[in-house]
Amino acid sequence: MNKINIKVENLYYKYTDNYEALKGINFFLREGESVGIVGSNGAGKSTLLLQLIGILLPTKGNIFINDNIINKKNLHIIRKDIGFVFQNPEDQLFTTSVYDDVAFGPRNYKLDKDEVDHRVINSLKKVGIEDLKDKAPYRLSGGQKNLAAIATAISMNPSILIMDEPTSALDPRARRRLINLLNEFNYTKIIATHDLDMVLDTCERTIILKNGKIVADGLTKDILMDEKLMDLCELELPLSIQGIKKYSL
Ligand SMILES: Nc1ncnc2c1ncn2[C@@H]1O[C@H](COP(=O)(O)OP(=O)(O)O)[C@@H](O)[C@H]1O
Ligand SMILES: [Mg+2]
Known part of the structure; x- marks a missing residue:
């Protein structure tokens, strides 16, 4: 960093x-x-x-x-x-799975497959939604979308x-977890x-x-x-x- x-x-x-x-x-x-x-x-x-x-x-x-x-x-x-989280998570989530959205940035910077996988799982764990990795972003609740958007930002280290x-x-x-993550x-x-x-x-x-x-x-x-x-x-x-x-x- x-x-x-x-x-x-x-x-x-x-x-x-x-x-x-x-x-x-x-x-x-x-x-x-x-x-x-x-x-x-x-x-x-x-x-x-x-x-x-x-x-x-x-x-x-x-x-x-x-x-x-x-x-x-x-x-x-x-x-x-820069890890950026938009006010509206729909501006951030645009693929067909949470995994692919979180992987988008690391893949874009040509990181190898294992590193991308490590970053995605780690970021989803940090925000507490690793069980949602295969779900379509548009099916998430509002708060889950926010968490997925935060994971896309932190996956870029x-x-x-x-x-x-x-x-x-x-x-x-989830709010408390985010506060701890930020600290x-x-x-x-x-x-x-x-x-x-x-x-x-x-x-x-x-x-x-x-x-x-x-x-x-x-x-x-x-x-x-x-x-x-x-x-x-x-x-x-x-x-x-x-x-x-x-x-x-
Ligand atoms: N695309 C836009 N076109 C014209 N005015 C806009 C646009 N987006 C925001 N604004 C105006 O700019 C001001 C600041 O908006 P914004 O930065 O979204 O405020 P905040 O995030 O503090 O609520 C508001 O008065 C809003 O109406
Ligand atoms: Mg605003």
């Missing part, structure tokens, strides 16, 4: 209908940092994440991965290091994980989510987006406990914190 840092510089993005979804985003992620990207619906979280793997390219501004600017020419090299709302359909046990992964992580308790458990740093701009960037424990700030951003305190507040009244 490689050490990866990311620099986002004055990033703007306008969709084809002229809607400006990102308006001057700046941040730097050090190698190994874990960052939660939070913000209400439509804040720009998914748009930002899609820029980081070059599915969308900036209208203005630049993104650098270890000093390599993201552009059309180097996407293949950049994506090799990525140096960075970028996940868009990975826990939204998970049951409590075992020592490399750079970026997680967009409404699950603020997961952010507390997995990310030292939090960035809040609102209307395409960063309104806060700092330590998770400071940001997510700031009731005024959370209210301003149309968010609520994490449930675990709400519980503490209630008991301390």
Whole structure:
């Protein structure tokens, strides 16, 4: 695995209908940092994440991965290091079996058959769905699809994980397993989510987006406990914190 840092510089993005979804985003992620990207619906979280793997390219501004600017020419090299989980798992699962979907990335990078098999089984085990390997992805439940999508990302042995709302359909046990998996992964992580308790458990740093701009960037424990700030951003305190507040009244 490689050490990866990311620099986002004055990033703007306008969709084809002229809607400006990102308006001057700046941040730097050090190698190994874990960052939660939070913000209400439509804040720009998914748009930002899609820029980081070059599915969308900036209208203005630049993104650098270890000093390599993201552009059309180097996407293949950049994506090799990135495990990406889409908000909608159906964007990620497109073959006829879970096995083939998880094997797709490793096969694409021409790994030999045994290594592909090892990676697939290992990734499915890590998310707890090895018994579903022969099933057609479209027959899975919502949460199972999310887990299969996460397995496709980790099968690449990525140096960075970028996940868009990975826990939204998970049951409590699968969610806890994912949190443990994320905490075992020592490399750079970026997680967009409404699950603020997961952010507390997995990310030292939090960035809040609102209307395409960063309104806060700092330590998770400071940001997510700031009731005024959370209210301003149309968010609520994490449930675990709400519980503490209630008991301390
Ligand atoms: N394909 C698109 N065309 C036009 N506007 C879009 C498109 N996708 C998203 N948007 C708009 O961009 C804004 C940010 O969307 P998104 O990044 O999906 O937000 P989030 O992930 O934070 O909920 C929203 O107002 C949304 O309506
Ligand atoms: Mg989104």
